[in-house]
Structures are given as structure tokens and as C-alpha cells.
Amino acid sequence: MSLRPRRRLDGSAQAHATTRDADPGVAGAALALSGRRCALHPDVDQLELSQRLLYQPARLAELVALGTPPPRWLEILRREAAPQDLPSPGVLRGQAETCRRLDIRVSPFGGADYPAALGQLPDPPPLLYYRGRLPGEGEPLLAIVGSRRASGQGLEMARRLGRAAAAAGRPVVSGLARGIDQAAQRGSLEQGPSWGVLGCGLDRVYPPEAGALAEAVVAAGGLLSEFPPGAPPLPFHFPRRNRLIAALGVALVVVEAGSRSGALHTARESQALGRELGAVPASPLNPSAGGSNRLLAEGCHLLLGPEDLPVLWGESAGPGHANGETWTPARCAREGVLDAERLSARSGWLITETLERLADWEREGAVERLGGGRFRVTDAAAPAATIDGGPRVD
Template sequence: MTGNGVDWIALGLITAECPRIIPRLLSFFPDPADALRSTPEEFGRLGLAESQFKDILSGALLERADEETGLLRSMGGRAVGLGEPDYPALLKHIPDPPLALYCLGDPGAWNEPVVGIVGARKPSPYGRAVAENLARELAGRGLVVASGLAEGIDTRAHVGAMETGRTIAVLGTGLDTCYPRQNRRLAEKIAATGALITEFPFGSEPRGKHFPQRNRLISGLSLALVVVEASLKSGSLITAGLALEQNREVLAVPGAITSTLSSGTNALIQAGAKPVTRWQDVVEELPGSLRNMALESERCGPAEAAPRSGEEKRVWGCLGAGGPVHIDELASRADVPLPDLLAVLLDMELRGLVRQSPGKYYTRSL
């Protein structure tokens, strides 16, 4: 594809709110400059309604595109058009790639190996622990973690990834709007080490339809997508469906059959998604060279593989040399409520501190 950045931004000002016309536009106008100087008759032959192309024919689009690039420069960001060399390689091949991407941070992050992690906005302690630890382990082995900056699983995935590596947050707003507001500081940290990206121009507020659009970018950037917790009607299942349409690997974290938060992930597993119980399950689905690199790397040193919180230290102390301890007895000995204990044990298991045996018995693994 050809075309300069400003032309792609200009055309993207239209398609950001109507991505379904992207495939037809690209098939008819591989160069955005051709679309910007086209005629109503040509757009009519393409099958577009007048409301979809009248703004494309307006010279004001290029003026707006110049304004967008000026705003980007003022905040230290940049835009990359679909036909430019820095455009994400994987994203280029989805059916409806955004014509322009706005980026704050390092655009190089999106051309490193990316794994997406998504899930519920109001997760359980179990879900939060899984997301954070999975992201920490994957990022520490050279993979970039992509998510959507939402509350819950997205937030924990970003936080975990930044402890050991980099993360990409894909926004459903313009770069000048942080949603949710409480994640503003998190967004600043992500931009400092990874990247904030969006297809939406400045001034774009959070709208309901923006988030399914954003989700196709999370999956499109990723080699594999992991769903941590999701109900049957969750937006995360929409993302999983998009990932399958884009020929991405879809994995899911199993959960209790009594939990609504796990009904969606358990359904994905029933439908054929690979279950994830450790970071290696994700890495094993990556292309050969990446898989070998990540599996052979060892992130955790002795200092990292030690109990951290007071709860972890109590659990560690209860798992002495006396053999496996049942989870109910462990909850009583360590004085930790069972739901919290499950999250603590999962965290410790992911870090290689404890090992689970059949029947919910636990022992030290070090």
C-alpha cells in the first residue's frame, strides 16, 4: 500500500467511526490520496451511501488531519498510517485494519511479540491474581502484553506486565481522554515504557460502540489472546470471537463452575479454547522460535521466588516439612479466608513457590 501519513489520518477520521467500510475502501482505493480526490460517482459504484463519503470529498478533512498531527507533536506522540513501514505487521492483515493509529510512547512495542490478556471489569481475587501474575511472567520473558486499560483484569494485566517488561494499552477514546479516569496515572506509566494506542482522533469520548472496535485491535495486535474471567455476555467473549476470525490462538483460564465470572471462560474451553493454568500454556501456542526463546528463559531469581505479603509468609510457614496440607486445613492454620487463600496460593504457584497435588493438597516446591 502507498500514501503518506496525513492522507491516512484524513481518511481515518471517517473510518474510525465507521470501520465496516474499511474493506471496501481499501479494495477500491489502495492509496488514500485517490479516495480523497475521488468523485461521488466512484463512491456510488463502491456501494457507499452519500452519508458515508460526503465528508471524504471535503477538503476540510486534510486540514483536520494537519490539526491532529500538530496535537500529537505537542504531546510527544505520533500517528502511523496503514501504508507506512512502522504500521503493526499483524494488524495490517485483519479484515478491517484502522487506517491510522495514534500512539503515545514507543510504537516499536507493537512490532514485538504481543500476547493479549482480557477479562472482567469486576473480577474475583482469583482473577486479579491470575491476570497480574500471568502478565508478569509473560512480559518477563520478552513478550509484550496488550490489553484495554479497563478496570479489573485489564488493569491487573498492565500492572503485572510493567513489573518485568512492557505493555500496550489500546484505548476506546482519543489520546486526550483517559477512560476510566482513575487509570490516568497507570496510562502515564504505560506510555513511559510501552505504548498507548488508539484509532480514535482527539476529542473522541468513550462511547459504547468504541469498545468492540478497540477489542479487534487488541486481538489483531496479538499472536494469542488469553481470557481470564468473563461471563457469558462479556465483551471479552466478543474479543475472543474476533481473535478467532483473525486466526489468532484463543486461550482461557478455567474457573469454578459455580461462578458467573467463569461461565464464559469455561464455555470457551468447552468450545475448544486451550485452558491456561500456567504461563507455559500460553507460550506453547506461539511460533517455534518465540516459544523456544520464552520457554528457555528463566525470569525469577532467588530473591523473587520468596514469600512477599504477610499472608504469603503465614501460608509458607504452614507448609513446612510435615507433608501436603489440605486447603481447608491451610485456611484454618494460616487464618486466611478461603477466597483470599485461593488467590494467594495461585500467586505462589505461578511463581514456583508451592505445588498443588490432587485433592487440593499443597506443599512447598522449593
């Protein structure tokens, strides 16, 4: 079950409607921010407009709802008092050059490639900066967050969950933070892409030691931010980052979140958007897990391991099952799962248990081991052949 939302976004049945739905001519909104349809890197006007609106989400909603022609937005905003921290023209030109130099691209609010999930927020980013690529329309993501000071068991569970999620076609979106975020994203990269959302400009990485991971994320998926180049990782940026992580995930998993943590804040944002919410249990004596244990007490999904993830997207879960079907040699052949690591990720079995099952199948003559964890299914493998049992959670 998902938790009942603690707050409504608009207090109406249209709470999850996108802000852009208020303007029937919203196609022009993209042009107001991009200046031209195929712009990849932002220009100075685009950067100025986005930063005038960045901390005034209500103003963006007003302009759209009133039907103000998008080409006039910057003209109107320039008549108003400029935000105190609006960069000078010289700084804006420097930001534009940085975007070109580092290949930082933009997706404007209302644009064709703007992630639809972000439109469900009451304050969607007016301009989304990204490196790599944006998640596709048919590319659901799973948000995984947790403590920066996680236990070794928590880190290992986050990695397994990330790997299994990516193998199931729901790669991880998280914040590249120390601890659970990084572990989950590394696991996702073992089987597919991952996306990271930063609380600073994309010309830097925070925390700094995540640089190599950030480049791996860019190569396979993408880094996202609503903050322009040069924006530092200020404390108040992270709650804003968290709401993007919550919106981008079709569901959210919490591993070891403290009672007053950013991870718990992200879970509440996800809850408010009506997303399915799951948490991994931990000892009540673990101070880094008070928040995640509280979520379980409130009724979110209990996750004991990767095999429980399917409940978050409405599928049955069970030992060695996916979509209700047991993993067999015949299924491995049909789905091209022919190495131990991938079978472990797809089934939810621990790698040691996967190797034990492969040994059983080999004794039955259903598979032939090829070395390096690889195997092939023999012609003798019957479609109904299976080994019952389930994964252990250490």
C-alpha cells in the same frame, strides 16, 4: 489446541491476507495518509481522510483493490457524501494541534511501521494513533482480557500471568479496563513493557482512574487507538477496540469473562483470526466466569497458572520449566536470573515457593543469599543441580 475459527474473514484461503496485499503499489498508501514519509504528527488532510474512512472499512478496501492512486483518495472521497459526523475544518485543525501538543503520533495503513498483525483484519484502521512507541516486528504480544468485576483471585492470577508473559518476552496488550485488564498490564510492567488499546482518543484516558497506569504504559510501551483526539469512549467504540487487541496478540488469555462480556467478544475475534486461546477456570457459580468456563468446555487451552503459558506459543510447559528445561542454580547464573521476584516470574513458581527453593539451594551450598531477594550462584553449583516439584495454584 486452538479453537476452530467460527467465521472466515474473507471466505477463502486468503482470509488472513492483509488488505494492502491487493495493491502492488501499496508503499504509496502510507503517503496518502501521512502526506510525507517521516510524518510523526498528523496534518489536517490526513485527519480528514482517516475519519472519512474510519467507519467505512469497505470503502478503504475498494480504493486499494481497484488500484486507485493513493494521492487521489481524499479527492475522490470529497466528491461523495460526507459522513454525518465528519468534523469541520476548524475541529480538524484543533485535532492536529492536540496531536502536536500531546505528542500523539500516527502510523498510516500501509506504512513501514504499521503493525502487520492489524493488516490481518478485514477492516484495519486507516490510521493508528499512538503515544509512546509501537510494538516492534519481532516483539510478540500476549493479549489478556477479563471481567471488570473480577474476584480477588482472578486479579492476582491476571497479575501473575502478565508478569510471567513479559518475563518470557511476550508483554501484555489489553484495554486498560477495570479489573483483569489493569491487573494483567500491571503485572507485565513489573517485568517489561505493555501496550494498551483505547476506545477513545488518546487525549483522554478511560476509565479516568487508569491515568497513572496509562502513563506507565506509555513510558515502557505504548497506548494505541484508531480514534482521533476528542473522540469520547462511546459504547460502540469498544467492540472496535477489542478487535485490535485480538489482532495484536499472538495468543489470547481470558480470566473470568461473563457469558455476554466484552472479554468474550474479544476472545471470539481472536478465535476468528486463528490465534491460540487459553482460559483460567473458575467456579461455575461465579457469574463473572460463565464465558471463560464456556471457552474451556469448547476446547481452548486450560491455564492453571503462569507455568502453562508456553503452550500458547508452542512450547512445552511444566512445573518450573521453560522450553522444556528445569530451572536450576546453574541455569539461573547462565540466564542472569538472580533475584527471587524474577525467578518466580520466569519459572511460574509462587513467590513463597521460590523462597523455599532458594533456601533448599542455599542449604546445598549452590547459592548464597544476598538480601533483598537477591542471590548469587556459588562455584560449587553443579550444572545438573535441581530441586524437583512444581508450583501450587491457590
